[in-house]
Amino acid sequence: MIQGGFGLYVHWPFCLSKCPYCDFNSHVADELDQARWRRNLLAELDHYGSKTKGRMLDSVFFGGGTPSLMPPGTVAALLNALGDYWQVSDAVEITLEANPTSVEAQKFADFRAAGVNRVSVGVQSLSDDALRFLGRGHSAREARQAISVAEKSFDRFSFDLIYALPEQSMGDWVGQLDDALAMAGDHLSLYQLTIEKGTPFYSEHRDGRFALPRDDVAADMYEKTAEMTSKSGLPAYEVSNHAQKGSECRHNLIYWQGGDYVGIGPGAHGRLTLDGETVRTEQIPGPANWLSAVSKNGHATRFSAVVLKPEQCEELIMTGLRLTGGIEAARFEAQTGVPLADGVNRNQVTALQQANLITWDETRLAATPAGILRLNALISAILS
Amino acid sequence: MTDLSHIRNFAIIAHIDHGKSTLADRLIQECGGVEQRELKEQMLDTMDIERERGITIKAQTVRLNYTASDGETYQLNLMDTPGHVDFTYEVSRSLAACEGSLLIVDSSQGVEAQTLANAYLAIDSDHEIISVLNKIDLPAAEPDRVRQEIEDVVGLDAADAIAVSAKTGEGVTEVLDALVERLPAPQGDRVAPLKAMLVDSWYDSYLGVIVLVRVRDGVLKKGMKIRMMGTGATHQVDVVGVFTPKRQDVPELGPGEVGFITASIKTVADAQVGDTLTDERNLAEEALPGFKPSIPVVFCGLFPIDAADYEDLRESLAKLRLNDGSFHYEPETSAALGFGFRCGFLGLLHLEIVQERLSREFDLDLITTAPSVIYRIHQTDSKTVELHNPADMPDVVKIDSIEEPWILATILVPDEHLGAILKLCEDRRGIQQELTYAGGRAMLVYKLPLNEVVFDFYDRLKSVSRGYASFDYQVLGYEEGELVKLSILVNAEPVDALSMIVHRSQAEHRGRAICTRLKDLIPRQLFKIPLQAAIGGKIIARETISAMRKDVTAKCYGGDISRKRKLLEKQKEGKKRMRQFGAVEIPQTAFIEALRIGDD
Numbered sequence: 007m008i009q010g011g012f013g014l015y016v017h018w019p020f021c022l023s024k025c026p027y028c029d030f031n032s033h034v035a036d037e038l039d040q041a042r043w044r045r046n047l048l049a050e051l052d053h054y055g056s057k058t059k060g061r062m063l064d065s066v067f068f069g070g071g072t073p074s075l076m077p078p079g080t081v082a083a084l085l086n087a088l089g090d091y092w093q094v095s096d097a098v099e100i101t102l103e104a105n106p107t108s109v110e111a112q113k114f115a116d117f118r119a120a121g122v123n124r125v126s127v128g129v130q131s132l133s134d135d136a137l138r139f140l141g142r143g144h145s146a147r148e149a150r151q152a153i154s155v156a157e158k159s160f161d162r163f164s165f166d167l168i169y170a171l172p173e174q175s176m177g178d179w180v181g182q183l184d185d186a187l188a189m190a191g192d193h194l195s196l197y198q199l200t201i202e203k204g205t206p207f208y209s210e211h212r213d214g215r216f217a218l219p220r221d222d223v224a225a226d227m228y229e230k231t232a233e234m235t236s237k238s239g240l241p242a243y244e245v246s247n248h249a250q251k252g253s254e255c256r257h258n259l260i261y262w263q264g265g266d267y268v269g270i271g272p273g274a275h276g277r278l279t280l281d282g283e284t285v286r287t288e289q290i291p292g293p294a295n296w297l298s299a300v301s302k303n304g305h306a307t308r309f310s311a312v313v314l315k316p317e318q319c320e321e322l323i324m325t326g327l328r329l330t331g332g333i334e335a336a337r338f339e340a341q342t343g344v345p346l347a348d349g350v351n352r353n354q355v356t357a358l359q360q361a362n363l364i365t366w367d368e369t370r371l372a373a374t375p376a377g378i379l380r381l382n383a384l385i386s387a388i389l390s
Numbered sequence: 391m392t393d394l395s396h397i398r399n400f401a402i403i404a405h406i407d408h409g410k411s412t413l414a415d416r417l418i419q420e421c422g423g424v425e426q427r428e429l430k431e432q433m434l435d436t437m438d439i440e441r442e443r444g445i446t447i448k449a450q451t452v453r454l455n456y457t458a459s460d461g462e463t464y465q466l467n468l469m470d471t472p473g474h475v476d477f478t479y480e481v482s483r484s485l486a487a488c489e490g491s492l493l494i495v496d497s498s499q500g501v502e503a504q505t506l507a508n509a510y511l512a513i514d515s516d517h518e519i520i521s522v523l524n525k526i527d528l529p530a531a532e533p534d535r536v537r538q539e540i541e542d543v544v545g546l547d548a549a550d551a552i553a554v555s556a557k558t559g560e561g562v563t564e565v566l567d568a569l570v571e572r573l574p575a576p577q578g579d580r581v582a583p584l585k586a587m588l589v590d591s592w593y594d595s596y597l598g599v600i601v602l603v604r605v606r607d608g609v610l611k612k613g614m615k616i617r618m619m620g621t622g623a624t625h626q627v628d629v630v631g632v633f634t635p636k637r638q639d640v641p642e643l644g645p646g647e648v649g650f651i652t653a654s655i656k657t658v659a660d661a662q663v664g665d666t667l668t669d670e671r672n673l674a675e676e677a678l679p680g681f682k683p684s685i686p687v688v689f690c691g692l693f694p695i696d697a698a699d700y701e702d703l704r705e706s707l708a709k710l711r712l713n714d715g716s717f718h719y720e721p722e723t724s725a726a727l728g729f730g731f732r733c734g735f736l737g738l739l740h741l742e743i744v745q746e747r748l749s750r751e752f753d754l755d756l757i758t759t760a761p762s763v764i765y766r767i768h769q770t771d772s773k774t775v776e777l778h779n780p781a782d783m784p785d786v787v788k789i790d791s792i793e794e795p796w797i798l799a800t801i802l803v804p805d806e807h808l809g810a811i812l813k814l815c816e817d818r819r820g821i822q823q824e825l826t827y828a829g830g831r832a833m834l835v836y837k838l839p840l841n842e843v844v845f846d847f848y849d850r851l852k853s854v855s856r857g858y859a860s861f862d863y864q865v866l867g868y869e870e871g872e873l874v875k876l877s878i879l880v881n882a883e884p885v886d887a888l889s890m891i892v893h894r895s896q897a898e899h900r901g902r903a904i905c906t907r908l909k910d911l912i913p914r915q916l917f918k919i920p921l922q923a924a925i926g927g928k929i930i931a932r933e934t935i936s937a938m939r940k941d942v943t944a945k946c947y948g949g950d951i952s953r954k955r956k957l958l959e960k961q962k963e964g965k966k967r968m969r970q971f972g973a974v975e976i977p978q979t980a981f982i983e984a985l986r987i988g989d990d
Contacts, residue, residue: 200943200945225940245943269949275950275951286952317955320958321951321954324954324955358916378942379939379942380940382941383941386958386962389958390962
């Protein structure tokens with residue numbers, strides 16, 4: 007039996023413009039052959055669907071890029087094909103990421119009709135200055151309107167905010183978060199700004215054009231965020247994700263708890279259990295190359311490799327500790343065949359327990375809130 | 391062979407930058423030793439480092455043929471001496487091979503500490519000394535003042551000092567004539583058993599070890615079987631020759647003559663400066679006086695920054711040792727720095743030169759631990775041990791007393807900087823022996839513990855006097871001192887590379903400085919890290935590095951685990967350069983930086 011669930015990820019690699027902080031596989035294109043894109047996404051779905059036939063599907067996630075730019079017909083065609091391969095759970099979660107522009111908000115009803123039951127809106131900020139800094143094409147007013155449309159169109163919705171921006175004060179963030187919590191549905195993603203290599207922000211930051219808040223300030227903001235979201239009934243369940251109990255994003259849990267997911271579309275990653283082995287897959291990221299590869303071969307897989315046991319153990323610990331609930335020892339052992347206690351450096355675990363950075367009671371290994379705030383160093387220590 | 395009456399052997403002695411090499415070049419040129427087109431600046435300094443730093447490391451000789459005003463042709467053997475306090479013994483051997491010296495003084499600078507030290511060595515060798523006032527072409531030259539200074543400070547009669555500009559050539563013939571007229575001819579017995587002094591030796595990749603000699607008695611010939619009287623080794627002479635400065639083979643070297651031999655000698659350690667060469671078939675009764683094997687005075691650890699360079703470092707040290715018998719090394723392991731070598735040097739400059747050659751000629755990135763001297767430890771079991779490495783210090787309860795080496799330092803400094811220099815000497819436990827004035831400058835003589843001098847004394851001296859103080863020293867001997875081992879503890883574990891032996895009065899100050907420095911250098915960790923300085927079990931200074939506040943990747947997107955993997959791989963790679971101290975890992979670079987920055 008496979009633990010951790012099963013999902014489908016669909017990558018739509020296009021945006022109206024590139025944001026200066028974003029290092030995802032996104033591209034700006036003038037005109038698309040939408041029929042061909044639909045055909046080829048369906049082809050890749052068929053490719054991986056045939057390999058995983060009969061599995062129980064827990065979630066679908068349209069990510070990008072900006073999947074709210076997809077023709078609703080393409081979304082519908084993909085969702086209609088799910089049953090050709092898999093059993094679709096009654097509780098299936100079908101999420102689409104959306105930009106909060108008025109044009110896209112108008113399409114929410116069509117997405118709903120196509121079968122999408124959850125949206126995640128890329129609000130990013132409720133301040134116009136911050137939105138300009140982040141290079142976003144929408145205003146704070148549009149964002150608020152999009153949230154209200156989402157609330158009316160879907161049973162479940164989430165939105166993203168980016169904080170710990172250059173020169174952002176604690177007061178400013180607390181004010182925005184108050185507003186956000188008042189508008190929130192059952193889920194919120196709150197990310198601290200991270201500077202990624204290869205983005206315009208990377209060189210601007212390196213050249214001293216702006217500075218991020220010091221770690222102490224960022225840590226204070228993080229702790230304040232945890233306190234406020236908890237009070238509002240949306241406690242953190244992952245490093246940057248907050249939800250009402252039971253409303254955690256099912257799809258993300260698949261990633262973090264070692265479940266399987268099919269990844270289709272340019273640059274999509276997947277993880278599948280095939281013939282008893284865990285296989286990692288990766289599709290060609292360039293849109294044009296992806297299109298022609300799929301037209302030629304029926305899929306654009308550029309990489310597919312078995313994940314070895316030690317690597318699989320490390321990954322489960324790396325991702326599992328992002329969750330406040332941590333890693334269940336029983337699940338870990340069922341997935342890997344290795345007892346959790348054997349996958350960690352026990353001396354470090356003891357030292358980290360004493361420092362109150364993790365909890366470990368033989369059934370569950372979890373980082374404390376203080377531990378999650380230092381997770382990279384903590385994981386490195388546990389896996390040393 | 392030249393008759394003794396037509397030979398003059400002379401050394402050139404001077405302070406750094408007083409124009410010794412330039413004058414040597416002029417003398418060579420004047421005697422036709424090299425054509426103008428062959429003349430490259432400072433012919434005699436053959437190593438890049440020598441030429442760049444203006445110091446001579448190896449003794450060099452040149453045979454010049456000079457036709458004097460009496461119409462006779464004389465053989466002048468010029469000996470360029472190593473120009474630094476670290477090589478005092480080598481200088482003394484070079485001087486012992488000559489009958490006279492040219493004492494060169496920059497007429498714009500005046501007498502400096504090294505002028506004094508070398509002049510005294512020459513006087514000790516019974517030299518006839520010819521004073522040369524160099525650089526008289528400079529606008530700032532004050533030959534009369536400097537002439538007076540030579541009389542006042544050095545105590546030599548400078549009435550017939552020669553005013554020279556090595557740059558323009560003015561006064562150069564006068565110098566050559568003075569050498570012929572004022573220096574005594576060497577003495578020696580051609581028929582007596584061979585006695586030749588080993589003046590210096592170096593390694594040549596084509597010829598093997600080249601040995602520089604001065605013949606006292608007898609004749610040194612090609613094919614002869616020679617014996618080194620100090621080490622007992624025997625060798626067959628392959629080549630006999632002289633430098634003009636070009637290498638030129640000659641059939642033999644007779645009494646009074648200076649030249650070189652090669653004899654299939656593998657390393658310079660087998661050809662020790664000061665040793666006496668004699669004829670294996672006709673042994674001399676006794677060796678020439680004054681031989682002593684070279685003994686390192688200053689020690690430090692050398693570690694490759696990249697552990698993968700360890701083998702390269704070992705090979706490079708072996709190559710250096712081929713050419714530098716006074717340099718010693720042995721393997722050393724440090725918890726903080728990994729595998730490296732404990733190395734012994736004649737002094738700080740010698741250390742610097744070796745370090746520089748390793749990085750320049752062998753392309754190695756190295757870290758040097760704080761220099762240390764040799765301590766004599768008298769143990770309670772009445773044994774005496776010599777300590778080269780603070781990490782090897784025996785337990786305090788086993789120590790009865792500790793002795794440390796002291797030096798007698800001579801410092802010349804302009805009046806306006808005297809106060810700063812006095813303070814520096816007092817801070818370093820100096821004991822004043824003399825304070826005299828001569829023409830706007832003070833001459834200070836201080837007794838100082840060598841361990842205070844190897845610890846950046848020279849740099850401080852230069853900085854507090856804005857470069858105007860000059861310094862020279864001689865080793866006096868050992869004296870008991872209240873010395874303690876200062877340990878630095880990171881997360882309650884001692885860091886061997888940072889431990890040092892210091893006087894009790896300095897311990898707290900030093901300990902505090904290192905803890906503060908480490909606090910800035912060690913990145914924050916998951917746990918707080920105590921930094922402590924201790925003498926035995928007693929903590930005398932402490933700092934704490936607080937735990938890190940935040941280190942988390944905010945977003946993990948679209949199931950792309952590969953990025954998180956990359957981070958983990960990067961962390962694992964980084965761990966290879968980490969040193970474990972209890973539950974915390976300290977990057978090796980922190981220790982490297984801590985050692986790199988000078989104390990203040």
